[in-house]
Amino acid sequence: MDFTQQIAQYIITGLTIGAIYAIVAMGFNIIHNATGIVNFAQCEFISLGGMFMYSLVVLFKVNLVISFFISMVGVALIGALIEIGPIRHARSKEIIILIFLTIGLSEIIRGAAQEVWGTDNVGVPSFSGENPIHLLGGATIVPQHIWVVGITVLVMLMLRYFFKNTLMGKAMRATAVDRRAAALAGICVNRMILLSFAFSGALGAVAGMIIAPISTTSYDTGIMLGLKGFAAAILGGYGNFVGAILGGILLGILESLGAGLISSQYKDAIAFFVLLLVLFLKPTGIMGYGESERV
Amino acid sequence: MDVFFKHKDIYGFAVLAIIIVILPVFVESKYYFIVLNVIGLNTIVVVGLNLLIGFAGQISLGHAAFYGLGSYFSGILTVNYGFPLWPAMLVGMLATGIIAYLIGYPSLRLRGHYLVMATLGFGIIVNILMGELEHFTGGHDGLIGIPQLAIGGLTFDNDLKNFYLIWGFVFLSMLAARNLINSRVGRALRAVHGSETAANSLGINTADYKVKVFVLSAMFASISGSLYAHYITFISPSSYDFYYSIQVVTMVIVGGMGSLWGSLFGAGVLTFISEALHVAKQYHVIAYGVFLCLVLVFLPEGILVGFYNFFLRRKARKLIKRDEHLNIL
Numbered sequence: 001m002d003f004t005q006q007i008a009q010y011i012i013t014g015l016t017i018g019a020i021y022a023i024v025a026m027g028f029n030i031i032h033n034a035t036g037i038v039n040f041a042q043c044e045f046i047s048l049g050g051m052f053m054y055s056l057v058v059l060f061k062v063n064l065v066i067s068f069f070i071s072m073v074g075v076a077l078i079g080a081l082i083e084i085g086p087i088r089h090a091r092s093k094e095i096i097i098l099i100f101l102t103i104g105l106s107e108i109i110r111g112a113a114q115e116v117w118g119t120d121n122v123g124v125p126s127f128s129g130e131n132p133i134h135l136l137g138g139a140t141i142v143p144q145h146i147w148v149v150g151i152t153v154l155v156m157l158m159l160r161y162f163f164k165n166t167l168m169g170k171a172m173r174a175t176a177v178d179r180r181a182a183a184l185a186g187i188c189v190n191r192m193i194l195l196s197f198a199f200s201g202a203l204g205a206v207a208g209m210i211i212a213p214i215s216t217t218s219y220d221t222g223i224m225l226g227l228k229g230f231a232a233a234i235l236g237g238y239g240n241f242v243g244a245i246l247g248g249i250l251l252g253i254l255e256s257l258g259a260g261l262i263s264s265q266y267k268d269a270i271a272f273f274v275l276l277l278v279l280f281l282k283p284t285g286i287m288g289y290g291e292s293e294r295v
Numbered sequence: 296m297d298v299f300f301k302h303k304d305i306y307g308f309a310v311l312a313i314i315i316v317i318l319p320v321f322v323e324s325k326y327y328f329i330v331l332n333v334i335g336l337n338t339i340v341v342v343g344l345n346l347l348i349g350f351a352g353q354i355s356l357g358h359a360a361f362y363g364l365g366s367y368f369s370g371i372l373t374v375n376y377g378f379p380l381w382p383a384m385l386v387g388m389l390a391t392g393i394i395a396y397l398i399g400y401p402s403l404r405l406r407g408h409y410l411v412m413a414t415l416g417f418g419i420i421v422n423i424l425m426g427e428l429e430h431f432t433g434g435h436d437g438l439i440g441i442p443q444l445a446i447g448g449l450t451f452d453n454d455l456k457n458f459y460l461i462w463g464f465v466f467l468s469m470l471a472a473r474n475l476i477n478s479r480v481g482r483a484l485r486a487v488h489g490s491e492t493a494a495n496s497l498g499i500n501t502a503d504y505k506v507k508v509f510v511l512s513a514m515f516a517s518i519s520g521s522l523y524a525h526y527i528t529f530i531s532p533s534s535y536d537f538y539y540s541i542q543v544v545t546m547v548i549v550g551g552m553g554s555l556w557g558s559l560f561g562a563g564v565l566t567f568i569s570e571a572l573h574v575a576k577q578y579h580v581i582a583y584g585v586f587l588c589l590v591l592v593f594l595p596e597g598i599l600v601g602f603y604n605f606f607l608r609r610k611a612r613k614l615i616k617r618d619e620h621l622n623i624l
Contacts, residue, residue: 038408086588092595096352099408100548101591103541107584114577223537227415234412269423272416279413280401 008139010260011253016145016214018252019152023207024229025236025244026159027200032239033176034196036095040102041082043226044109045204048075050217051113053209054122064127072205078109079201083194113219124212148210155206156245163241172196176239224268228255231275237285246286304473307556311469315462319455328454330570332526335461336519338562339468341546342555343515346472348544349553350484351505353403356540357414360421361513363535364391365520370438370530371431380444384521388514395513396506403505410509418540425532437531444525457526464522465559468515473555475511484508488553538580542569545587551597560599 024042031039052071056062062070082105090101127147132140163169174182175192183189207229208222215221232251236243251271259267278285322328344358368387372378378386402413426435433439444451444460451457475481486494487501494501524530542565550561565586572578594601 038411086592090592090595092591094595095408096348096354097591097595099354099411100544101588103544104584104587104591107541107580108588109584111578111581111584114580227419230412231416265427266423269420269427272419275416276398276413276420279409279416283402283405283409 005139006260007257008135010256012135012139012141012145014253014256015249016148016252017211017256018232018249019149020207020211020225020248021229021232021251022245022248023152023155023203024226025233025248026156026241027203027207028230028233029239029241029244030172030196030200030203032233034172034193035087035098037098037102038230039197039200040099040226041079041106041109042200042204042229043222044106044113045075045079045201046208046222046225046229047113047217047219048078048109048222049205049208050124050212050221051117051122051208051219052205053212054124054217055117057124058122064125068209071209072202075205075208076198076202079204080194080198082201083197087193087197088190110220110223117219119219121216121218123216124209126213127210142214144210144213148214151206151210155203159241168195228268228271231271234275234283235278235285237287240285240287243285243287250286304555308466308470308473311559312466315459315466319458325454328458330567332454332457332461333570334563334566335458335465336523336526337543337546337566338465338559339519339522340516340543341550341558341562342465342468342472343512343519344543345547345550345552345554345558346475346484346508346515347512348547349551350476350481350488351508352488353505353509354408354411354544355414355509355512356411356537356544357398357416357418357421358512358516358543359535359537359539360414360418361391361395361516362520362523362539362543363421363425363530363532364394365517366524366530366535367425367432367438367520368517369521369524370441373442374438374440375431380442380525384518384525387521388517391517392510392514395510399506399509403509404502414540415537418537422532422536425535432532435532437529439529441524441528441530443528444522451525461522461526464518468518469555469559472558476555480504480507542583545583549586549590549598551600554597554600557597557599561597564598 024046027042027045028039031037031042049071052074053067056067056070057064082102086101086105087098090097126142126144128143130142132142133146134140161169163173171182171187172192172195174185174187175189179189182192204222204226207225208217211217211225212221228251229248232247233239233244234247235251236245236247251274254274255267255270258270262270318331319328322331340358340362344355347353347355365384365387368390369380369383372383372386373380398413398417399410402409425432428434449456451460476484483494483499483504486497486499487504491501523534546561546565547558548561549565550557550559565583568582568586569579572582590598590601596604
């Protein structure tokens with residue numbers, strides 16, 4: 001394989017993983033906009049998505065499409081439960097306490113997942129076979145890569161439609177802009193926050209499910225994917241939806257090129273190095289608009 | 296003498312000193328010595344981290360890295376380069392402080408929780424480097440043969456001697472933290488935590504104070520890390536992963552954010568619980584999570600402070616009841 005082919009291959013891999021980061025970053029953003037907190041339980045949503053999918057498809061032999069939707073709804077429910085339970089009933093509403101609370105919740109979920117599924121890495125069958133497709137440049141692509149990118153695009157379009165064109169989406173955006181003003185306008189703010197947790201649960205689950213056939217899954221795959229998704233959200237500008245997509249894709253490609261051209265051992269370090277650089281040079285991210293002033 | 300006893304907590308320190316001196320008499324097994332020493336090491340990290348969380352209101356998810364930097368600076372300098380022990384520890388502490396400054400300065404100038412992201416990323420990078428820079432760090436197999444600390448002819452070569460060494464440092468670090476809290480700097484930090492805008496308008500350079508306290512807390516962690524390396528004489532990357540960062544954060548919260556004695560309590564209780572759960576290691580994560588969530592939901596001020604406040608309130612209610620017949624209320 002010559003050099004350009006190699007680069008093309010890296011970029012395709014980067015796009016795929018970048019799509020995952022973009023979905024995860026979107027999940028972080030939705031909750032951040034609704035509540036101002038960083039929801040570290042997002043990482044666990046990814047693991048749960050993958051493991052639900054594995055249980056349903058491999059262990060219980062449920063149809064793939066049905067499993068996909070059951071897992072998505074299941075994790076969305078867990079996200080909603082997190083909000084209805086601990087987050088809503090916390091005595092203190094300080095941001096710092098709520099952030100710690102999501103860390104605690106993610107520990108509980110991860111611990112429980114470890115009890116249920118053990119620590120082994122497990123595989124999930126691809127959505128449509130394993131036969132690689134040869135592209136023009138000489139690079140090859142597994143069908144699952146197309147599924148990942150396709151589903152990501154679909155999810156993004158649906159989110160865009162939801163937030164721009166539906167009453168509930170507009171209400172959620174209003175809550176993000178100013179919670180009190182939204183409440184005064186008759187929006188049930190608590191319900192919007194609940195919805196944002198359910199949404200990011202569903203988004204996390206989708207990310208976990210579509211990547212599982214490529215990279216296998218385990219009770220803690222979500223940690224690295226989630227934290228990198230978080231890095232992607234920062235890179236794009238925390239809270240910014242277009243930024244999440246750009247940040248995700250950029251981070252995915254940088255990571256893939258870095259791993260291929262520099263060293264695969266430092267693959268994980270590259271993403272976080274990018275995160276540090278962004279924080280130091282332009283903390284508002286690519287698409288940021290003064291988010292750093294949020295108190 | 297009057298100045299010396301101005302603050303009541305000086306009695307607390309006297310009691311702590313007495314307990315430290317006589318406790319080893321009652322400890323028989325080597326195992327409990329190790330547990331106590333680990334509690335001491337964690338306490339030093341937690342005291343420092345609590346200054347950051349409780350007084351500057353900032354979150355660090357990378358304290359495992361600072362703890363690890365202390366360990367690895369001490370380990371690498373003494374094992375690979377034959378550095379003398381105490382200077383290596385000092386170099387580690389200063390280097391960690393400088394690194395913390397480089398991370399803290401850009402991310403603390405901004406409002407909001409940028410430090411949590413920077414420390415998170417930094418922590419993971421450092422942990423990866425510990426495993427990959429095999430030439431220096433010994434890679435995932437770790438670094439062995441780190442010499443034990445010594446003062447003059449006295450080598451800290453058993454658990455009892457290390458107990459006194461480590462708890463001596465615990466005592467000093469708590470005393471230092473107490474003095475800081477009760478000083479002008481401490482009052483400024485509390486003002487920052489209360490309201491950054493108000494503190495700013497009073498002429499407090501809030502960003503500056505936040506960076507300083509972050510650097511200080513990283514240095515506390517570094518000292519503890521150095522002590523750990525010389526005590527255990529073996530270090531490997533797995534002791535300094537993301538999970539350790541979360542553990543120390545949990546200790547701060549369970550003990551009570553901004554509570555000095557709470558730091559000791561939090562480190563003690565949670566280290567003890569991890570040790571008690573050692574047989575069933577898989578429950579570690581769940582136990583920490585449940586503990587963290589329960590405390591955060593029901594006693595956000597921490598267990599020690601939370602119960603203290605609870606009794607204060609009860610006492611106040613009783614007093615009101617007692618004086619009801621006087622009709623003064």
